């Protein structure tokens with residue numbers, strides 16, 4: 001099957017026809033990949049106004065090319081568990097687009113990982129990375145491995161096996177992975193160690209999110225959560241709103257959630273709830289972040305353990321219930337499609353003013369429609385959570401220059417980057433006739449940069 005629009009008269013077709021036709025081909029070529037279809041549809045739909053002004057993107061088949069990964073690698077990951085049994089998982093790396101820089105994007109270890117999830121994340125990453133203003137292309141990877149309940153030794157054996165294959169495909173100027181769900185400081189350490197052992201040299205720039213003692217950047221741990229809040233702060237400011245005195249609900253209790261909670265609280269918000277995949281906690285006094293951090297980052301316990309130390313707080317089984325808590329600002333920071341239409345309606349009915357997506361694609365398309373139809377300020381993931389990859393690119397810059405910036409220096413750069421992303425999204429949305437719609441703004445701003453680079457580099 002070839003992907004081509006096969007139009008003889010490019011002048012006569014509209015952007016909408018072009019988008020529809022390419023999207024149909026994407027569905028045929030990638031059957032049953034629902035998350036991938038969802039993200040492609042969202043991005044394609046927002047690009048419709050671009051094609052009237054830039055017919056060269058249709059002539060050059062940019063959509064057909066950009067939606068097809070440059071490379072999708074799948075591989076066997078065999079490892080031995082603590083009982084001596086051989087286990088097998090499936091590893092993935094999608095090297096999606098390298099028009100503006102080496103592939104860059106995280107690794108996810110979670111039992112739900114499959115080609116659809118990795119491609120949705122990788123496709124989204126192309127535009128996010130372009131929005132940061134840094135020279136990084138789009139990639140993503142991971143495995144259907146569940147780190148939950150595994151010993152440190154099992155995690156190490158698995159990550160070593162995973163890196164043994166991945167190491168053939170990556171390099172500081174080729175592809176630079178980082179963390180994502182299930183891949184934090186411990187996993188990055190083991191991955192880095194195995195890469196170094198296989199390659200026999202010290203290439204600090206091969207991974208980001210490294211420990212501070214071996215090439216990591218200050219502020220990388222905080223960057224995605226902090227960046228989401230910085231982005232929201234800009235958005236709120238324009239409407240005369242702020243975090244100060246607001247009630248905030250944050251889903252998840254992993255890396256992104258913890259630092260979104262921390263920054264929102266520093267800016268004067270009361271964060272009353274967070275969750276994990278089994279349930280959520282509600283603390284009307286405002287969450288005690290020290291407890292959440294210790295439980296999740298050090299002791300690796302379930303979030304339900306919070307109420308043992310704070311008995312006035314409430315634990316409720318089932319994570320979706322978190323969206324029934326009235327709040328001014330919702331920060332979904334856990335996983336894809338965690339806010340559906342029903343939850344979105346409940347949030348709006350309870351007085352919601354703004355949503356900032358810390359996770360990737362946490363709102364379904366129907367939920368986004370509910371937010372936009374009700375004039376809720378909506379910060380889409382690819383713009384709002386770009387702070388993590390932006391600081392990863394700063395980590396790469398520090399590694400190449402062999403120097404380390406202070407926390408304050410990196411944090412100041414992060415704030416500037418988030419403000420610039422916000423401005424670029426606002427301008428693109430206005431320029432293309434959708435003022436205030438940052439979903440459209442983010443997609444167009446990211447797309448144009450990559451499309452122009454692809455055209456400049458010829459048909460490759």
Ligand code: NAP
Nearest residue numbers: 180181182224252253254255256276277319334359360388
């Ligand atoms: P993480 O540290 O592994 O944390 C994920 C958290 O979400 C955990 O608390 C997990 O709970 C919870 N969770 C998973 N499924 C859930 C569900 N259905 N309902 C409620 N909670 C659920 O991962 P992370 O790095 O924070 O990533 C979170 C999201 O941010 C992902 O969408 C990721 O792609 C995105 N993101 C991350 C970064 C980054 O720098 N880390 C950058 C950009 C975007 P359990 O422990 O029970 O599984």
